[in-house]
Amino acid sequence: MMGVTPADAAKASIEAGAHIIGTNCGNGIDRMIEIVKEMRAAAPNTPVLVNANAGLPQNVDGVDVFPDTPEKMGQMTVELVKAGANIVGGCCGTTPAHISAMKKAVK
Ligand SMILES: [Zn+2]
Numbered sequence: 001m002m003g004v005t006p007a008d009a010a011k012a013s014i015e016a017g018a019h020i021i022g023t024n025c026g027n028g029i030d031r032m033i034e035i036v037k038e039m040r041a042a043a044p045n046t047p048v049l050v051n052a053n054a055g056l057p058q059n060v061d062g063v064d065v066f067p068d069t070p071e072k073m074g075q076m077t078v079e080l081v082k083a084g085a086n087i088v089g090g091c092c093g094t095t096p097a098h099i100s101a102m103k104k105a106v107k
Pocket of ligand 1: 024025026053091092
């Protein structure tokens with residue numbers, strides 16, 4: 001989002017002493033799969049964490065609504081793990097129902 005590539009962020013974080021690298025919030029869980037693949041390729045031996053938001057919020061009648069359902073985030077979490085994510089959680093718009101669906105999908 002700020003012009004730093006996932007590979008460069010991974011390498012710089014490790015050089016600075018990070019034991020875990022990762023990504024959070026941003027553009028939603030769809031984009032996270034490619035980010036994880038790039039981080040995994042740049043840092044094959046470092047755990048990768050992902051805390052995705054539940055999609056880009058939409059303002060509906062003055063209320064921010066996050067479009068990604070628990071079911072979608074569950075399905076996408078399986079893809080995140082396949083891409084190399086080791087630790088997965090949620091950021092803006094995720095609820096306990098999202099986290100529960102993500103856990104169930106991975107199991
Ligand atoms: Zn967030």
